[in-house]
Amino acid sequence: xxxxxxxxxxxxxxxxxxxxxxxxxxxxxxxxxxxxxxxxxxxxxxxxxxxxxxxxxxxxxxxxxxxxxxxxxx
Amino acid sequence: xxxxxxxxxxxxxxxxxxxxxxxxxxxxxxxxxxxxxxxxxxxxxxxxxxxxxxxxxxxxxxxxxxxxxxxxxxxxxxxxxxxxxxxxxxxxxxxxxxxxxxxxxxxxxxxxxxxxxxxxxxxxxxxxxxxxxxxxxxxxxxxxxxxxxxxxxxxxxxxxxxxxxxxxxxxxxxxxxxxxxxxxxxxxxxxxxxxxxxxxxxxxx
Numbered sequence: 001x002x003x004x005x006x007x008x009x010x011x012x013x014x015x016x017x018x019x020x021x022x023x024x025x026x027x028x029x030x031x032x033x034x035x036x037x038x039x040x041x042x043x044x045x046x047x048x049x050x051x052x053x054x055x056x057x058x059x060x061x062x063x064x065x066x067x068x069x070x071x072x073x074x
Numbered sequence: 075x076x077x078x079x080x081x082x083x084x085x086x087x088x089x090x091x092x093x094x095x096x097x098x099x100x101x102x103x104x105x106x107x108x109x110x111x112x113x114x115x116x117x118x119x120x121x122x123x124x125x126x127x128x129x130x131x132x133x134x135x136x137x138x139x140x141x142x143x144x145x146x147x148x149x150x151x152x153x154x155x156x157x158x159x160x161x162x163x164x165x166x167x168x169x170x171x172x173x174x175x176x177x178x179x180x181x182x183x184x185x186x187x188x189x190x191x192x193x194x195x196x197x198x199x200x201x202x203x204x205x206x207x208x209x210x211x212x213x214x215x216x217x218x219x220x221x222x223x224x225x226x227x228x229x230x231x232x233x234x235x236x237x238x239x240x241x242x243x244x245x246x247x248x249x250x251x252x253x254x255x256x257x258x259x260x261x262x263x264x265x266x267x268x269x270x271x272x273x274x275x276x277x278x279x
Contacts, residue, residue: 027144028146031199031202032203034149037220038203038218040204044221046220056238059237062237063237064245067232067236
């Protein structure tokens with residue numbers, strides 16, 4: 001009887017000591033990679049949507065052609 | 075591919091604010107928010123220098139480190155993006171960012187601070203590439219269209235360079251070698267106040 005009372009008392013006293021698990025409500029879901037394209041026709045022509053190598057080389061060429069005067073002039 | 079990076083050539087920037095306008099127009103940035111700004115050091119003093127500043131898509135981004143809800147993520151190309159559906163608008167990122175990149179629209183009720191908005195390197199957000207939802211929240215996804223950020227492509231003097239870090243570094247290095255100066259004033263040292271080229275002796279940095 002005494003043992004049962006101790007257990008009940010302990011349970012009552014320690015009831016507030018518990019902590020609910022707090023996990024993040026939502027996790028970031030990164031979108032589709034840029035090389036997958038938009039699936040629309042309104043993109044810069046000259047590369048294949050979904051082809052990473054094609055996208056990378058196209059972007060590099062576009063950047064170099066439009067930003068590097070030395071390669072354009074010489 | 076290496077990481078996508080911005081570099082601003084302070085020897086070329088003429089403070090025209092074309093990059094700011096291009097960004098506002100391309101992404102339909104909300105009123106009161108400037109994802110990109112042109113900063114001029116020693117304004118009015120002969121030898122003044124200007125640089126165009128936005129999110130630098132840091133390799134070790136402090137905004138990501140301090141965000142209490144982990145709304146940031148980094149793409150395979152090294153572009154730092156965030157999810158506005160998770161952002162709570164606390165503003166920690168704006169205190170952590172050394173470039174003042176995170177911006178907060180103040181159009182809510184009683185001027186309440188809205189969700190954070192910042193430069194996306196014209197790479198949109200977590201929504202489907204090129205979707206209307208993505209455009210309304212983050213602006214245009216030019217990378218998925220095979221284009222570079224509008225600010226750099228619009229820059230009239232090509233002071234602002236954007237793209238693959240290796241390519242951008244090659245272009246800038248070539249310029250510096252040809253003209254024989256300017257490596258020290260492209261942004262970092264100037265932005266942090268070190269007294270380097272372009273700063274008159276005795277000028278406050």
